Amino acid sequence: MASIHDVAKAAGVSISTVSYALSGKRSIGADTRRRIDAAVAELGYRANAGARMLAGSRTNILALTAPLHEDTYHPAHMRFVMAVTKAARARDYDTLLLVQDDATAGLERVTSSALADGVVVLDVDMHDERIERLRSLGARSVFVGIPEDTTGLRCVDLDFEAAAELAVDRLADAGRRSIGLVGHPEGLYGRGSNFPLRFRRGFGEAVERRGVAHAEVYPEETRAATRSAVATLIERLPEFDGLVLNCNEPVARAILAELTARGIDVPGAVSVVAGGANYSTRDFAPPLDVIPLIAEESCERAVELLVESIEHGDAGEFVELIAPRYVTRGSVVARAASEASPRTGARV
Amino acid sequence: MASIHDVAKAAGVSISTVSYALSGKRSIGADTRRRIDAAVAELGYRANAGARMLAGSRTNILALTAPLHEDTYHPAHMRFVMAVTKAARARDYDTLLLVQDDATAGLERVTSSALADGVVVLDVDMHDERIERLRSLGARSVFVGIPEDTTGLRCVDLDFEAAAELAVDRLADAGRRSIGLVGHPEGLYGRGSNFPLRFRRGFGEAVERRGVAHAEVYPEETRAATRSAVATLIERLPEFDGLVLNCNEPVARAILAELTARGIDVPGAVSVVAGGANYSTRDFAPPLDVIPLIAEESCERAVELLVESIEHGDAGEFVELIAPRYVTRGSVVARAASEASPRTGARV
DNA sequence: CTGAAAGCGCTTACAG
């Protein structure tokens, strides 16, 4: 493997000139540059990573901690992992994958050995053991997700509370007065997974504020569970006319199928919005209004902020909430006046 | 961050002694060792990764190339990625994730810069562009999967051909004379994905050898597709009595559901085996006989072989096929004699 | 615009 000395010799310059030419950290004469470029190409030179880390005190490696849980929805998980990796590469960083068993010990290892310049934290729980570890290590990190106590942390995420509120508002604005929420399986909430909890909180506040009837169900991803979830909503909401989905794609599809099977017209009888959805609702029947959760968006921003802090040394804590966007596809329509009157009357 | 000098000073020894004590590469006096351990604990010392790479000419990092395709089945993909990462950690290696866009350039980068000691290649295609790249780079690598031309390569994988043959043999031994294959979606084969092709090849050879009637279908993961796949099998196999599944879990479940919906008794009328399955068939109705594909098995072996070659410098090519294991769960039963006679007669 | 040189923090022959 060619070293910087070989390049310098071939180009007839000093190694420092080669280094500067490659890093672009000072201006280089046109002719010198040409000779260096030629030598680099000729020799297939590539700076040794270890030497660079040692001399430059930067590794250009980000650690990624993304624990798998029993209830992990793999397609979404993968999308986030890939989004981080791609965003990192776009900024010339590589990504080191930390496994679960190794979650805390791994953070210590890659951080104390200066293997990674920073850490991206995915699948954040409300009370996440990685928080304390990262704090005590004084490691640079960015969380994709918002834990309960964000003191001293740097967090980025979709504003799930606002997303839930936006979903409810759109339904309420369309005259819907009796709104169901299909959430994730119970286990997720019990485990303290942060975004379902935040979405639920936003939902609760919005239905309260709008004074609409509401009910919540948390089905597992089985046919039986989604079926009984719809039954429960119908039972608990005698005038069931609006539905917010904050669940995974298979469940969302199953819920829609069940509504259809029961002869419930979407969007006429029940209008539907998917909130914080990590999937496309375009090919649903009917296509659903959606407040999308775009992995690329939060991950790119997280990596951007992390890299900035690495390269410019800025510290400081923050919570950056990405404003929800509402995409209309026709699954929310105003209640027909004929229907609206008696119900409104009934509620007064 | 404490350096090795700090530890040496605190322990009252030279830095080389600290280094040797930590690496275990030479024997250390009991008392010296105690003082060093104490100093390490006290200072929270951890060897600088860059310095180690540079001086030791080993990085303890493995690169992992696992491209995502449109047809990637994420749960299985994730299982392999995690299995590699865990196996690597067990041997004190970290794993660098290479993204798709970066597939070939990334190999060049981590390899030429000596960032990674070796490469684990997942999702191998029959004609994979990464092969040539790795060959020309002279990089240490192990493939999990068997491409068409394995010259100069080191490959590990479940023996999918033998798995398919084993599945057919068990069905044929049970008197099944008319065997269907449910494969993956067509696209996978067209793309040259290696294991579905190998499984199909093994199936073709086995049905030929056993002289049984056969038909193959390749449904997409939609309800309509699985439904029509079953219809096709019934149409093409008038005496349809055996079925080999080499598809993903959702399709397998849907196929079984469709058989049940048609009133076809499993295993009586049609006996079923899942071959090369990356999922559990225990909670299927009925539970299926299965020849499992265990990510941990092939990935651990691949990492083991790669690490060995890194640490002992052994080169050499090989293809290591993991023998299929047959797990009985009761979904294959002998044809009833009363049924067998007329059909056998019909075939003669 | 360019070079000589120190130094990053380890590992590993070499020596005793």
Added chain:
DNA sequence: CTGAAAGCGCTTACAG
């Protein structure tokens, strides 16, 4: 069983 020292291949003040 232990130490002094060379050297891994870069980056970056320092100097001109």
